[in-house]
Amino acid sequence: MAFTAFGVVAWLGFKVTSADNDAYYEQKSEERKAKVMASHQSQEGEVIPENSDLEAFADTLINGKPQITKKPVPGTEAFNEWMKKQAEKQAANSPVKPEPKEENPKEGVVELTLKALGNPPGTMKFEQADLIVKAGSKVKLKFENPDLLQHNFVLTKIGKKEVVGALADAMLTDPEALKKHYVPKSDDVIASTKLVNPTQSEVIEFTVPNEPGDYPYICTFPGHWRLMSGILKVTK
Numbered sequence: 001m002a003f004t005a006f007g008v009v010a011w012l013g014f015k016v017t018s019a020d021n022d023a024y025y026e027q028k029s030e031e032r033k034a035k036v037m038a039s040h041q042s043q044e045g046e047v048i049p050e051n052s053d054l055e056a057f058a059d060t061l062i063n064g065k066p067q068i069t070k071k072p073v074p075g076t077e078a079f080n081e082w083m084k085k086q087a088e089k090q091a092a093n094s095p096v097k098p099e100p101k102e103e104n105p106k107e108g109v110v111e112l113t114l115k116a117l118g119n120p121p122g123t124m125k126f127e128q129a130d131l132i133v134k135a136g137s138k139v140k141l142k143f144e145n146p147d148l149l150q151h152n153f154v155l156t157k158i159g160k161k162e163v164v165g166a167l168a169d170a171m172l173t174d175p176e177a178l179k180k181h182y183v184p185k186s187d188d189v190i191a192s193t194k195l196v197n198p199t200q201s202e203v204i205e206f207t208v209p210n211e212p213g214d215y216p217y218i219c220t221f222p223g224h225w226r227l228m229s230g231i232l233k234v235t236k
Ligand SMILES: [Cu+2]
Pocket: 124, 149, 150, 151, 152, 219, 220, 221, 224, 228
């Protein structure tokens, strides 16, 4: 009996300590992330996105040729112009993010704008981590891509982010993948845009499901969805 009691106490002790450790490591990892971001931003000029390597690799696999970067050669007039533009973009993108606000569906179509994060380039994130809309609304969504990489927007059914993400990754071996804009053919996909090129945008219209809940949205360019995702919060 005493032995069992000791076992329970020891187990509880372990639980508490391990929870503390998790929080500690999470905090440490947040700090590390902040440091990395700060060091990126402190560098003059732009950081060459490591993730473009993945994209170039994917392109090589699919098209058999490496992707040609549009970045101008340093020292040229075009490069100075490009640097200026990047700096302006950085200034425009850094202010505080707007709070997501609930739209009123009763006035016809709800207009939403979702942006890929363009700064730092190649971050592979959406600027808005969530959007809020009422169940059954008609939505007109503008997806803007100010990033240097191609991205899309794919809305999935509740809890289907991983399923659709895995289907997207599997498209690396599909020779038709680019034609399909890397959008997997699946009943779990509710709405999607094409693959939107850098500095371009696309507007799509769709009807929000009637069932309230959290509907994940992801970019299905292979490898992006693990970082590049958000939640469409559907309310009653
Ligand atoms: Cu993407």
